[in-house]
Amino acid sequence: MIRKLVLVAAFFTLTACLAENSVTGRSQFIIIPPSQDAALGLEAMQEVKKTAPVVTTGAMARRVQEMGQRIARVSDRPELDWEFIVIDEPVLNAWALPGGKVAIYRKMLDNLNDEQLAAVVGHEIAHAVLRHGAEQMSRAQAQNAAILGLGVLVGTQTENQQMSQLAVSLGALASQGFVSLPHSRKMELEADHVGAIYMAKAGYDPRNAITLWQKMASLKEGGGSQPTFFSTHPSDDKRIERLRDNMPRYLEYYRG
């Protein structure tokens, strides 16, 4: 009986967390309240800064910061506390944390021109705006909850304790480059689409979103120990095909 009540309670908790995304119109399952995104991202970012070679000053960091702010300004969430950092590692990767914390790895900067880099930055900004990180974490939490007999959702920990733990594990994942790994295919295509609109609005030629993926394919590396943008972002034809289909719309924003 109690078990049944817990299940019913959990069901209501879960359904209460389905919300329509105002940008995409898609219904998302998110148990992290939007008000927690900023604190979560900030705490996770502090964790990253403890463990990864983060660069926040100098020409390399400035390039990413100026571009990031320029694109974030025209996004659907300009008011977020956006932060753009470079991680000084020879890795082709990038990720976004909840609340607008974005990292680009050095090898991306070495290999991409500004317009291609704008496609990556726009894509990551879109992940943050669309709350894909929070959505992914919610899915993982719900799976854990199912495995642990719903302990996570009905546990004795306070919400703040849970958030704090979540932030530390998210930060640890981020510093290892794993953050963008679990994004679903749907999220990837959404981030491509919305990211191309943002880059175009900011004055970058959206056709470079396509050359980016072609370029990434040419840079494809053998399997290292670290995940790369390539392993988390398969550069398949579907991706390019979708961008091509919507290009007239992106170009309207660009020529606006």
Ligand SMILES: [Zn+2]
């Ligand atoms: Zn992505």
